[in-house]
Amino acid sequence: MKQLLFTITLSFFLIQADATAQLFGKKKDKEDKSKTEKPSSELKNYDKIIKGDVKSDEGLFTTHELDGKLYYEIPFDKLEKDMLLVTRIVKLPDNFGGGYINAGSKMNEQVVRWYKRDQNIDLKVISFQNVSDEESPIYKSVEANNFFPILYSSKIEAINPDSTAYLVDVSSLFTDEVSAINAMSDRLRKAYKVKRLDKSRSYIASAKSFPENIEVQHLMTYDAGDPPSRDQAGTISMLLNQSMILLPDEKMQPRLADERVGWFTIQKYDYNSDKLKSDDYELIRRWRLVPKDIEAYKRGELVEPVKPIVYYLDPATPEKWRPYFIQGIEDWNAAFEEAGFKNAIIAKEAPTKEEDPDFSPEDIRYSVVRYVATTTRNAVGPSVSDPRTGEIIESDIIWYHNHLRSYRNRYMIEAGAQKESARTLETPEAEIGEMMRMVIAHEVGHALGLPHNMKASSAYPTDSLRSASFTQEYGLTPSIMDYARVNYVAQPEDEGVRYIRMMGPYDKYAINWGYRFIPDANSKEEEKPILDDWILEKAGNPWYEFGSGYGAADPRANRESLGDDHVKSSEYGLANLKKVVPNLVEWTAEEGQGYSELAEVYRELGYMWSGYIRHVTANVGGIYETLKTSNQEGVVYEHVPASIQRKAVAFLNDHAFTNHDWLLNKEIIQRIEDDGAIDRVKSLQVRALSSLLDEDRLLRMVENESLNGNDAYSPLEMLEDVRTGIFSELYRGQAVDAYRRNLQRTYIELASNTIAELEAEENRNGDVIISDIIPLMRAELEQLKSDISSRKYRTSDKMSRIHWNDLLARINKSFAQ
Template sequence: MIKKILLLGMFATLGLGCKSPKAVTQESSKSEKKESDLKEYSQVITAKAKSDEGLFTTHFVDDKLYFEIPTELFEKDMLLVSRIAGVPSRFGGGYVNAGSKVNEQVVRWVKRDGNVDMKVISFENQSDEESPIYKSVQANNFFPILFSSKIETWNNDSTSVVIDASGLFEKEVDAINGISSSLRKRYKVKKLDNSRSYIESAHAYPKNIEVKHVMTYEAETPPDRDQAGTISMLLNQSMILLPEDKMRPRLANDRVGWFTIDKYDYDSEELKADDYEIIRRWKLVPKDIEAYKRGELVEPVEPIVYYLDPATPEKWRPYFKQGIEDWNVAFEKAGFKNAIIAKDPPSKEEDPGFSPEDVRYSVVRYVASTTRNAMGPSVSDPRTGEIIESDIIWYHNHLRSYRNRFMIEAGAQNPKARTLNTPEEEIGEMMRMVIAHEVGHALGLPHNMKASSAYPTDSLRSAEFTQKYGLTPSIMDYARVNYVAQPGDEDVRYIRMLGPYDLYAINWGYRFLPEADSAKEEKATLDKWILEKAGDPVYEFGNGYSGADPQSQRESLGADQIKASEYGIANLKKVVPNLVDWTSKDGYGYGELAEVYRELGYMWRGYLSHVVTNIGGVYETRKTSDQAGVVYEPVPSDIQKNAVKFLNEEAFTTPNWMLNQDLLGRIEASEAIDRIQSIQTWTLERLLKKDRLKRMITNEEVNAKKAYSSVEMMEDVRKGIFSELYNSRKTDAYRRNLQRSYVDIASAYLKELKERENDEVLKSDIMALMRGEMEQLKADINRRKNRVDHQLTRFHWNDLLARIDAATLNEI
């Protein structure tokens, strides 16, 4: 009898060993269920539940949101993308809009006894699992738990667990929070008000979950007084299943502009953790690799498809679709045909499951908003850089921006720009190119602000040149309207378009390289392509972030920024006298006139800024150590000196052309002086920034004979701004304001001696430079202040003396 029991036990054991792992898991799960004494499924997910099946099944039961998570999805990588879906008026000063991304992080759902944890996973630090250092990398990059919830129940066949996910969206979780620390401080946010925070919706799709939730914060100083001491915002959380079949990454190279992801390789043979970057791009694989190898154009296995938002007005749809498919010419350079496709939104009959929220669909969204902007965000796999999905955002009022800019920058040269009702062909072309620019971002390309400096400035006045090459080699530059063209320049192109750099960059990033077995093996080929273009400014990249390179600036045009700004201001001077006629409409006031005139002032300021950057400027040409020549080269002294001469004439001389009384008398009572002072002071502050002065002082030491010295620059500026003093003439109100600004800016440096806050400036030659300037100006005023027979001017000189004394006598 004992033997029979032992045999039965042995057969039972053998029988268990023959079961599938899934069966074992299910039995184990059922055992856990009994042991933990969980509720029955129907007691948790009741008949009142509003359910949606997809990646997870989501259930709303009363005021709770439940996730039903299949056990097969435990330990799977998912991308959690947090976006702002709705913001209060004037939030973030108007610069934080619906659609703004807050965070992007990889998460995994992990079962832990009777709980499920959501862990944040990082792929920044990497090591091969077989490498000895792998355990150390894991130990020193322990993954934090973002959210945890106990298991409420299992589904009927024990293949899924059910958790209450409400706490993730109703409580304040920093990693998905919509209010940054700076805005929290700005609005004096106290805490989250749980009673006014709730989940609005949850939808499940085959590859993603979308949850919208309202977060309400108590705030002492909300952006709008009507908000009753609160800030409420709508957040959207997207949880996206990342692909099992990982795309081969492509190593980045900063000589070609791409959005990138940082990585650290601990298996490197270098005597350090090898830091590198991979680019963000869509996964394009040829359908016929052999034909592709032969140089034939081949369609990709999965093309990039963009759907238009159903809200897109019918008359704009052709321009949007053209802007998307314009990129096919670039993909053809990479060996692909029909790589990117634009489609109208499907009808309910064609695709009843279509939703812009579904990660399977990339959509150009048309947003009814007063925001004047467009965006090209994308979602990418941080493991490989593969772009998973993208939603281009077009805000309706962006039309207004381009209508105004076209009038301001092309009105002098182009009769079609002399109306607020811009002809459809022109505004449609602008929309097309804005969409193409944003699609460029969504393909992985950042701004290339250096591109505009590749073309000779006067070439932009040529119809033959601009119609063939556009305004810049890259549509990813900010070169919106051809302000260089002058009246009489016939048939020139006014709107940007794709250029040779864009084709080059797409080929570099998307060309399929079947002969390589790894990202490292691709590098030699990719580097070779860069070296083939080295020295040609058409193929150079610069993001414009440093603020030091005049050849890499937003909104600038042409290789000669001074000449381009001369052309631009010449056009503005012709536009101002016509604005009343071009903006007036019978039966309406002058609101449009005021808006366009204000924006014209911003254009003037921008042209001045382009010139300022040349002073103390440094040209940057990105190179690797195998290329000859330096990376950084100071702007030649004659260009810098000419830039100061330009500023004295076009920035610091009273702009009487802006003071058109027929215009000003229709829009304001007395703001002209303040407006001009604001623009002139802004320009002067940029000119006298410490970083610029430090570069000039450094250059003097390195290139003593060739450099435009800081002392010489300050003297040239002083003699221009105070020309009335040196020529014994009276000053007008505009010049007095500018001269006060000059003294105040220089004095602010000296006052730092007393406050002792900026050690970097205190120990630099800037202090000696500013003290010397103030002493020289004081001496000059004392010698010349009584040479002019104008009482207010003499009072003004005495006021400046008092300001200088206050700065120089009391700084310590």
């Protein structure tokens, strides 16, 4: 899953006094801060403060720990320098934040500068979203409307002995509750009924200064009425790490983003633009990779970067998994070779205390793959970047231990029909290791700047996923950044097929586009035509298209789907599930144990069934999105062809809205529960039906009909197909079983609720909703009422007749409201 790059920076700015404080472009030349300054008569004597049993550390700032206080010596030449302040959790209570906040989690990130103000030092928060050249007249307006907020302020205590730095007591920055750098959000404060920060049990634990960064750890203790773990005596304590890193004076040349290639980005607003508005653009987030030998690079030779990307393995990582983690990280070298780099990314085991006593996973100079011992079933790949240019400074990949369980279960469910090695709770190490390798590769992809590309899964022909030669060369999708974990399309007779995802051609293309060094381009603007040409070279090939899958109506950007024909792919997937279910009791059995594993796997199998249904449903009322610029031919949005939509509804009638005797396996149910089977199937079917009758979907179909006329699959036709499918017993004069009765009642409930909710919205707003949804739903209920009235006695089954009369009463009640 995780998708996921943390972007808590924005939420911090909402908390602070001014959410839009900005950097406006290049700064004016400042006076030389390296000059010595004469001590003020108001200042104390340095030697009277820094004395006795003091623990000092030299680096970016010299730090002093003394009597529970922390002092910084802030050099004159580091004032008004851009520094990145990053907050991470080092230790925390069990289940804090519901299990998704763990040791190593990044909580806040912002750029700060230290300013001298009279006899004070102010720490201000800086942002770089709005920009303008200082020489431009509009600069003054941008400056006046985007004022830097002060995060922290402290009096200058003294000047250091060689008169090059101010001595400042910064203790309260870490022992008081400063919202910008703590981990107790308003949501968590409310959930745990936090009353206050207990300063008597909060303190600075350590401070270390390195040449380019300072690492401070401090413990925060809160009084809480409802802490996440009951054994915490009414308190919540957590150890935080604050990293302050000096950002480079020599900025990386930024690269303009393009929505046709997926990247995590930074938004910019240039008020110096000649356009009749601010020039809105985005920069991609990426590591700074520069070839050691630029001339050799120009000749097309593979060249090592000046500074490679290095990941260290958490010492807590079990030894048997380390080779797979290293492979997953270094798999990306194949993609970087497409961009002209060799050995661009390196994985190492963390040094021992003897090898490097100063090494710390919390040190922002080191990127670490953390192994977190929690029951959370996930992995994430966040990163920290320079908001001025998009340069990624550091990242931590987090692997949660119980994610192994997710892949064990999925492998059994989706490959058990085809592979004997998947038919066990003890998945062979080589296969679970390969899955872990690809999960780490996926998360490293996020840390390199790549978001999810859910559209990739629709690029390959469905039947190609049954081919050994194709899948072994190209994988399951063109991108490892898709959610396509196991090949559920392959059938038992398909030998030699690859079952686990891998890196694909899109990944190499995207890394080349984002990371290839362009020696002759001296600005982001000069790079753009070259980058555009690289996109146009691949235009029209679905292997190289991007679609995030979030908030879109494109069925090709489904999560967890495979293949270009969702109906066929889901039919293959369901065929495999039907072979798996009768064997689950045997495959999950453990000597002397109960049936909790069986219950878990069986429950997750139902979710996967629901996923296959969802993939098909997305085609109904779906709209293909093909991202283009104005110099490309063709449109961006096209409605899914009517023939595909009809085929999808026919599939749903055959597989979603029918009996599921194969799923309601008595041997399983009688081992895991005393009741609830009917409700479980009902909930799966209700979810599918609710999605199909979703208002937005119907509105898209109405619009499609208005644009394409008879070529469209109209909502009226769709509703008629669904009604005749769900109520097929009525039209065939057959008895209705308990499962179908549930579904039919749900249909009337959904249709009635849709009408009621839309009419209530009209009443609330005082407006008439200009939509065909209400009349369409009302017409369906009217037709159903008429059909039930004329056909209800065509079956001799007493329960079915009672059911038909009940449906009539429900429809009449709906009309009476």
